[in-house]
Amino acid sequence: MIRNLTSLLAGLVFGFGLALSGMTHPEKVLGFLDVAGKWNASLLFVLGGAVGVTLVTFRFILRLSKPVLAEHFFITKETKIDRPLILGATLFGIGWGISGYCPGPAIALIASPNWELLAFLPAAILGAVAEKFFELRAQKKSAEQLSRKVTQPGIPTDTPITESPSDSSCG
Amino acid sequence: MDISIHTFLPALFGGVFIGLSASLLLWLNGRLAGISGILWRLFFSNPGDAWWRVLFLVGVVGGAAVYYALFGNAPEARPTFPVWLLVVAGFLVGYGTSLGNGCTSGHGVCGLGRLSLRSLVATITFLIVAIITTFVVRHLLGVI
Numbered sequence: 001m002i003r004n005l006t007s008l009l010a011g012l013v014f015g016f017g018l019a020l021s022g023m024t025h026p027e028k029v030l031g032f033l034d035v036a037g038k039w040n041a042s043l044l045f046v047l048g049g050a051v052g053v054t055l056v057t058f059r060f061i062l063r064l065s066k067p068v069l070a071e072h073f074f075i076t077k078e079t080k081i082d083r084p085l086i087l088g089a090t091l092f093g094i095g096w097g098i099s100g101y102c103p104g105p106a107i108a109l110i111a112s113p114n115w116e117l118l119a120f121l122p123a124a125i126l127g128a129v130a131e132k133f134f135e136l137r138a139q140k141k142s143a144e145q146l147s148r149k150v151t152q153p154g155i156p157t158d159t160p161i162t163e164s165p166s167d168s169s170c171g
Numbered sequence: 172m173d174i175s176i177h178t179f180l181p182a183l184f185g186g187v188f189i190g191l192s193a194s195l196l197l198w199l200n201g202r203l204a205g206i207s208g209i210l211w212r213l214f215f216s217n218p219g220d221a222w223w224r225v226l227f228l229v230g231v232v233g234g235a236a237v238y239y240a241l242f243g244n245a246p247e248a249r250p251t252f253p254v255w256l257l258v259v260a261g262f263l264v265g266y267g268t269s270l271g272n273g274c275t276s277g278h279g280v281c282g283l284g285r286l287s288l289r290s291l292v293a294t295i296t297f298l299i300v301a302i303i304t305t306f307v308v309r310h311l312l313g314v315i
Contacts, residue, residue, distance in 0.1 A: 017184075051283045058281075073197070111236035128269040
């Protein structure tokens with residue numbers, strides 16, 4: 001229960017910060033990404049301010065044996081730099097560079113919606129659901145292939161199968 | 172180049188707020204404040220795992236609402252920006268952040284904060300791709 005309240009509090013601070021930073025204005029974001037135009041450096045300060053804080057605080061927080069209100073930290077152990085990471089970041093970069101919206105500002109803008117958001121946000125949700133659908137289907141398929149192989153003797157199966165999409169990853 | 176005090180101070184303090192929020196969520200709840208992960212996994216999470224996600228996102232909307240109520244300056248839609256491009260961009264942002272497990276907050280703010288090489292590679296990748304894309308869309312296709 002208290003964890004839900006702290007989550008709400010963290011969300012409030014996040015949303016206030018996003019609106020204050022100007023990142024909910026897609027023209028400002030594109031003004032930063034448009035290095036060939038009239039360059040707007042403000043996004044650099046947003047990222048610098050945020051990472052400047054997390055670089056310091058995360059060092060201390062992650063040295064604790066556990067978080068204050070939970071049993072353990074929910075952090076991915078994934079360190080591989082693989083195809084999904086690069087392909088995903090590339091597709092996201094294209095969408096971000098076209099529109100000037102990333103997921104955080106798109107959510108914050110529900111506070112003051114306009115028609116741009118009505119076009120962008122449902123499409124983003126559809127895109128994420130589609131990706132998870134393909135991910136789950138691919139997992140199921142490889143699980144089926146593996147179980148078919150299991151019926152033939154002599155083929156070792158050492159890969160664990162999970163039904164859920166990659167959990168506890170960064171986010 | 173536009174770096175007047177009116178844009179860089181709010182940008183810096185806004186960033187600090189975002190960093191503090193990510194610190195609070197990790198310190199108290201042990202969770203990373205990656206918006207895409209919190210949102211997309213909401214659709215595939217069990218009920219016990221859904222509430223903190225919903226409340227965080229409600230908080231994000233509420234925090235922005237408080238800012239706009241106090242200071243105004245809410246963004247207005249760009250009059251000539253094509254709707255179909257926003258739909259295509261939205262789909263790519265959703266698909267890409269789900270596949271790559273993170274966006275500007277997950278890989279950018281949180282991933283860099285915990286010195287993850289994976290997140291650094293992702294952040295550099297989406298920044299460079301976004302810069303190239305913006306150049307193509309604005310200067311070659313002439314969409315503003």
